[in-house]
Structures are given as structure tokens and as C-alpha cells.
Amino acid sequence: xxxxxxxxxxxxxxxxxxxxxxxxxxxxxxxxxxxxxxxxxxxxxxxxxxxxxxxxxxxxxxxxxxxxxxxxxxxxxxxxxxxxxxxxxxxxxxxxxxxxxxxxxxxxxxxxxxxxxxxxxxxxxxxxxxxxxxxxxxxxxxxxxxxxxxxxxxxxxxxxxxxxxxxxxxxxxxxxxxxxxxxxxxxxxxxxxxxxxxxxxxxxxxxxxxxxxxxxxxxxxxxxxxxxxxxxxxxxxxxxxxxxxxxxxxx
Numbered sequence: 001x002x003x004x005x006x007x008x009x010x011x012x013x014x015x016x017x018x019x020x021x022x023x024x025x026x027x028x029x030x031x032x033x034x035x036x037x038x039x040x041x042x043x044x045x046x047x048x049x050x051x052x053x054x055x056x057x058x059x060x061x062x063x064x065x066x067x068x069x070x071x072x073x074x075x076x077x078x079x080x081x082x083x084x085x086x087x088x089x090x091x092x093x094x095x096x097x098x099x100x101x102x103x104x105x106x107x108x109x110x111x112x113x114x115x116x117x118x119x120x121x122x123x124x125x126x127x128x129x130x131x132x133x134x135x136x137x138x139x140x141x142x143x144x145x146x147x148x149x150x151x152x153x154x155x156x157x158x159x160x161x162x163x164x165x166x167x168x169x170x171x172x173x174x175x176x177x178x179x180x181x182x183x184x185x186x187x188x189x190x191x192x193x194x195x196x197x198x199x200x201x202x203x204x205x206x207x208x209x210x211x212x213x214x215x216x217x218x219x220x221x222x223x224x225x226x227x228x229x230x231x232x233x234x235x236x237x238x239x240x241x242x243x244x245x246x247x248x249x250x251x
Contacts, residue, residue: 011043
């Protein structure tokens with residue numbers, strides 16, 4: 001179950017809005033609560049990605065002159081109207097920011113640039129999983145154990161299958177952050193090579209598989225039953241296609 005403190009205090013703690021006493025108490029809670037710790041990591045990663053994305057646009061000189069012209073006469077005649085103008089400007093800026101974020105992140109507005117950026121994120125996540133240390137959030141080849149672990153972390157039904165008899169052994173799973181949201185990552189092994197299968201819900205219709213490669217890693221992406229899948233590895237493309245077919249036929 002989701003920790004009750006996650007909804008009550010986590011965002012205030014992340015934004016440094018708690019009193020020193022409450023912040024100290026919640027900090028001690030985070031040390032013992034894996035769920036809140038994971039949420040804080042996701043928030044920190046999301047903030048960094050938004051900062052790196054630089055989703056803002058410098059105002060042209062003509063707009064600044066127009067705003068200045070609007071402010072000066074009103075300041076002389078009706079001083080109380082200034083806050084209304086700034087409230088309007090703040091609302092317009094917020095709407096502009098939301099429009100850019102939706103343009104970048106909405107599944108309905110995907111294009112080739114978006115697919116390339118998503119593939120780059122997925123390859124980065126795969127590379128991180130190959131670094132020394134724990135590869136999985138749960139290390140197990142037990143389908144029920146892996147599915148049970150994910151059921152406490154995500155809000156969609158994740159298909160979990162072990163395909164050892166077909167040469168794809170289930171190794172476990174973990175959570176990853178893609179497009180600013182948590183997604184499931186199932187880990188398989190094929191002839192000593194790891195394969196990550198990223199899964200997340202999508203409102204889009206089913207689509208045929210798309211393949212590609214980046215930095216020596218192959219990937220195949222497809223949609224099925226309101227879920228999007230992307231398998232990535234440095235194994236042979238034929239291996240990824242075989243795993244895709246196994247997942248497709250068992251989902």
C-alpha cells in the first residue's frame with residue numbers, strides 16, 4: 001500500500017515548506033520508508049529534467065515595451081489595477097508553460113523527434129542498469145513474487161512471465177523514470193546478456209512494432225491493450241523480436 005505520508009507531507013518536504021521540527025521528523029521517516037524515498041528520488045529527477053529542458057521562451061522587446069506602456073499610465077491613475085495586470089501575466093505565463101510541457105510529453109502529439117528522445121532515455125536507463133550494483137528492485141525469477149512487488153508500486157496490471165523454457169530467463173524488475181513518470185522495467189537474460197522491457201500505460205491504440213538502434217543497443221517498441229512496451233539490449237535483433245512475440249502472445 002502507498003504510504004499515507006506521501007500524500008500529506010512529501011511534496012511540502014521536497015519544496016522545503018515544512019517547519020524545521022516537521023522537516024526533521026519527516027526526514028527520519030524517509031530513512032525508514034522505501035516508498036517515500038523512491039518518491040523523493042523521482043521528484044528530484046523530474047525537477048532536474050525540467051530544468052535541463054529549458055522549457056521557456058524569452059519575451060521579445062516589443063512585448064516588454066507594450067507591458068511597460070500598459071503599466072505606466074495605470075500606475076499614475078489607478079494604482080490598484082497593477083496587481084490585476086500581473087495576475088493576468090502570471091496566468092498567461094503558466095498557460096504557456098503548460099502548453100509547452102503538453103507539446104513535449106503528450107502521447108497524442110508524438111513525432112520523430114519525440115521518438116528519438118524517448119529512445120535515448122530508454123537506452124540511458126538500460127546503460128544505468130548495467131553498472132555495478134543492484135540491477136533490479138526485486139531480484140527473482142518467480143512470476144508471482146515479481147508481480148506482487150510491482151502491484152505495490154504501480155497502478156496498472158503488469159503482465160509478468162518467465163520464458164526460461166524459450167531461452168529468456170526472468171531476473172526480476174525495478175522502477176525507472178521515463179518522460180518524467182515512473183514506469184515498470186522487467187529484466188530478462190538471454191545468453192548472458194540482459195534485456196530490459198519497459199512497460200507503461202498509454203491511451204493510444206495498438207500499433208505495430210517499431211525497431212531502432214542507438215549507441216550499439218537495439219530496441220523494439222510496440223503498443224498492446226492500452227500498454228506500451230519497449231525492449232532494449234545489445235543482443236541480436238532476432239532475440240528481441242522473439243521476446244516481443246512471447247510477451248505479445250501472453251498478454
